[in-house]
Amino acid sequence: MSGDHEHEHDHDHEHDHDHEHEHPPGHMHLVDPDANVAAIVADLEYFRRKRLEARLLYMLRRGYLPFATLLKAAQSSPAPEQAQPESDLDDRIKALQERLNALVTGILSLQVPIRSASIAIEDTRLERGDYDERFRLAKNTYPEPLLERIAVVEQVMLDSEFLVATAQRALIESGEVQPLAFDERIDALRSLGWRNGARIVARAWVDPGFKERLITQGRETVRELDIPPGKLGILGIAENTENVHNVVVCTLCSCYPHDLLGNPPWWYRTDGYKERVISDARGMLEEAFDLAIPAGVEIRVHDSTSDVRWLVIPQRPPGTEGLSEEELAQLVTPESLVGTALAGQAPAAATVVARGLEGIV
């Protein structure tokens, strides 16, 4: 039977996670170092296993990136060395969060087209074992004591950085990828992000014609805002009203309009979120996201597929009549774009979310 692949229990997912990809690390206070490190581990392992190594294995298996090409590329660049870690624990963790952000961008840059073949996302899903557990890549183990754990994270980070750099070099040197393609892709990836969604929502609030076109004509409409629309299937639009509250999930993997909005919030990929929100949306929103939806309001949970990826238009908060479109966009959060928070409302703290997910991941 298909579909069993989503029951992959990532036990390291249930913790706090403050490394929102766009928040300047200097502005955070790490109240819970253990939870922050657990969140880094969760993301690092997800992107390493499911995006980086699975893709390289696909290219290896098909002969697009042979071992020898990779080894030669590794030999022609100096082996990286770990920088001296910061002595302050908070600084050391924040440095890891910054490195993780850069690493994730590098990993995603490896999705540039190669000369020999067209590789679709589905190819990577097969390669990483979404449909067959035997293909799953082993997880690294991380020791419990915090400092030892951090040291292993730093090593895995370094190894993955080296692998990304080597793969990029190998693909360029073998002629599979044009020399500037990775830099161009990284620039493009940096321009993506949930703030595109905030601008789309703010325009929809002030311009009913735009909202109508967005709902009926789809993603091409965002060109009106000079936002590149992406082309990953259909962009589903779910509009919240006083009678309906929409939430988005992808129970089968982690489909999200990432070609428009960048990466989803960290918990979006956790089994805890997927399993609970689809079966008990009202309880989940209240317990994990501090969001009580009144009994008279219907909750609609949209389960994304690769062909239809959903975006929530949250309700415009009351009392915002005088605000400009730019000011309205400031009220939109990544959480409100998937329906786990209202616009204009501070989203639940990551520790609260983690508590709500605990015990079910």
Place this chain on the structure above:
Amino acid sequence: MTALVETGRFKVGDVVRVRTSPTFPTVNPRTPPYALGHVGKVIKAYGVIVNPQDHHQPYEPLYTLEFDAAQIWGPHASHVVVAEVHDEWLELFAQ
């Protein structure tokens, strides 16, 4: 790319059951497991979505279905599940 080319066997308003296996061997290997055997209503019909960045061969025509969550998870579930399911996983339940 999202050109819609082929319409499927069902139309908006049809009440359909999600099959426990597809009607024929399919290149699309998945449908949400919780929906298998359950009855939902077609609220949108997309036809075939051409989406080569995600998968090389187009999948069968796609629909958005609406399910009463209580029917699947029991009375404590007070929400509606909106899920996309492809044509080969569906059969007509009533009209």
